[in-house]
Amino acid sequence: MACVNPDGKPTESGRKMLEAAKEPSTPEEVSSLTNLPLFKVRSGLRDLKGAGYLKEEQGKYITTSEGIKVLKE
């Protein structure tokens, strides 16, 4: 996974996406906020959601409490 390391922690780009998604954001907004290409953001959001760091509601992604916790580590 591009945005989640084998130890389950987010990568640097994963952390950027989690920071961006503290406010509910579309993939396009996360791409704009992080300056990462949209294809990479779409793939990364999928990974981060699968790891429980993000949830998706009505096309917007928001960092979960688990995601906030890992950002503080």
Place this chain on the structure above:
Amino acid sequence: MEEEQKEELKRLPRLGEKAPEFDAVTTQGNLKLADFSGSWLILFSHPADFTPVCTTEFIGFAKMFDELQKRNVQLMGLSIDSVYSHISWVRNIEEKFGIKIPFPVIADLNKEVAGKYGMIMPGESKTETSRCVFVIDPEGILRAMIYYPLTTGRNMDEILRLIDALQTTDKHKVATPANWKPGDEVIVPPPPTQEGAEERLKEGFECTDWYFCKKKLKK
């Protein structure tokens, strides 16, 4: 034998149709074709990592990367090698040639994507992908294909010219003549009716005949 041939034909993608979907392991994580929706995508295959012609091509693609970005085009490579081989090779290219490879590369070990796109030419090699280029538009439609043999490196200028031509066609509803490059005159599509043919010569284009009219695009 006939069934085999039909099966082979079925596997080949066709221009103007939806490009085959994939969900692939790449050097930049798992990527699906749908992840590129809204951008143009150049999906290209190379025979193998750590080979000289492919190395020159990867350097060529990397040098073209910024120009492609300006045109909303993403790049993605593919070969039947592992992701670790790809990572090792792109790191080697950076170390030995000073060129960073900025695009993802599919590790198609099970030949799934190569099979869907008809990238393997058994007459050349059953274990390597030929040098294929697929241009996919922002709606996921396959717009152009180029196939080169194992021995011949691709021409990056031609790939960029192809992108410029396709984008010009979409924007201005025109065609582009042989050896066209940005700034050259474009072809006005021939009228499909006799009435249109009569009118065409009065429309102010530079016409040799009713079916052969050119115009300069406004900047």
